[in-house]
Amino acid sequence: MISPLVYYCKITRCALAAMARDPRRQVTDMIEEHTLLNEIRSWVEIESPTDCTAAVNHMMDRAQATARTGGLQSRRYPGTHGYGDHVLVHAPGDDLARPGILVLSHLDTVHPPGTITHKLPFRVEGDLAYGPGIYDMKSGAMMALAAMCSLVRRGQSTPLPARQLFVSDEEIGSISSRPLIEELARGARYALVTEPARPGGEIVTGRKGTARFTMQVTGRPAHAGTHHAQGQSAIKELAQQILDLEAMTDYAQGITINVGLIQGGTGANVVPETAVAEIDMRMPDSATGLPTVNRILAAAPHNPETQVTITGGINRPGYSKDAAITALFSHAAQLAGRYGIELRDVSSGGGSDGNFTAAMGVPTLDGLGPIGAGAHTLHEHIRIPSLMPRTLLFRDLLATLA
Known part of the structure; x- marks a missing residue:
């Protein structure tokens, strides 16, 4: 043959x-x-x-x-x-x-x-x-x-x-x-x-390989002047989450995390109720990247008065x-x-x-x-x-x- x-x-x-x-x-x-x-x-x-x-x-x-x-x-x-x-x-x-x-x-x-x-x-x-x-x-x-x-x-x-x-x-x-x-x-x-x-x-x-995620943060709105203490800022929580995400970049393993798009709030005088981030991740292969993917999906709020929801995962091996x-x-x-x-x-x-x-x-x-x-x-x-x-x-x- x-x-x-x-x-x-x-x-x-x-x-x-x-x-x-x-x-x-x-x-x-x-x-x-x-x-x-x-x-x-x-x-x-x-x-x-x-x-x-x-x-x-x-x-x-x-x-x-x-x-x-x-x-x-x-x-x-x-x-x-x-x-x-x-x-x-x-x-x-x-x-x-x-x-x-x-x-x-x-x-x-x-x-x-x-x-x-x-x-x-x-x-x-x-x-x-x-x-x-x-x-x-x-x-x-x-x-x-x-x-x-x-x-x-x-x-x-x-x-x-x-x-x-x-x-x-x-x-x-x-x-x-x-x-x-x-x-x-x-x-x-x-x-x-x-x-x-x-x-x-x-x-x-x-x-x-690539992965994409969307992180949605929900807080509690309030008037930024008269009731600031009653609010729970979604943007503040998202800012802390972004620092966590970017810190997961590991050049030695070939893993990078990029928070490329953020949105949130309704006005400068309102404690923001919602904030959203779009996240890009790159990895050499799925096996190498999976632990980081799981860490991202398991994100918990720093402020227990806010809610963090994240969706997504590996989209290209x-x-x-x-x-x-x-x-x-x-x-x-x-x-x-x-x-x-x-x-x-x-x-x-x-x-x-x-x-x-x-x-x-x-x-x-x-x-x-x-x-x-x-x-x-x-x-x-x-x-x-x-x-x-x-x-x-x-x-x-x-x-x-x-």
Whole structure:
């Protein structure tokens, strides 16, 4: 019996040899930089913050239209929990029964409506293109779709069927899309994630796990001037809880706690009755992070006259580079060399939908999108020269993985 690894290597060598013999390899096969950038611009100019369901669905409409124009078919899945729909794109004739390659992309962004008009308009300055969500991650999503369309236009079948899933809620933890991602991952041999490359062009072969919590504190309101002593401040209690939470950060273990959003009170002259904090936690893996998760969930009030309620938990398991991911990265690095790319990899503190697939044992490469910087900021941008080589790398991965 031939071993899976030997079979994988033989298939890869055959595919690479065929690609080298093909004179069309010298042509970009109808993927052109200016056309790709124009399509990316049209996607960026459709603002799609996660909590604007209609806007996200408009973006999903556009993705389906682009796929249809490129000769691909799609399926649409209704969102849940009030979030937008999800779209699965695949080649004609793919009944989704065969194990394949799952490409993961998200079309929701963090920028509020109006950012494209007032604060971060699409613009090109030298080799850089700016716009809300252009780096995280509409460019990467479009690059993968362009690669799939290129293969269909060439009439080239792939050893494994390629499917690209566009989700609507990655930026808030994939609450709606996670069941669908995991369902599709069960039929996947590989997962390729179009999150942006690290600023140096590195791709991601490991990610920390994430947890999210909401802490609600209830006190007793009172007039701050005439009855101050009768009040019990929810904000004071929350302030003490925040110090406890931040003190749980342990850099040696790779655990960080960040209280990133707080709300509370109704006026400066009122002892506040309520206060709320949103908490982010990062960890190398679930086993390492679980004791801290349990400490957070067990938080008790400093002031017994107040109530503290906390909800949440681990929402993305961590993963690290294993033998299967190492083999997949090595294959990608070999392909990248054809385009003058010296591919390097890193482990990232940020989470993505690749956390789900990797935790299920699916070899996963992440950060395959463009080079750039400024994710979630008003200087978010991509490096235009990175578009073509990384799009062609993506196409070659689809064409050779077996």
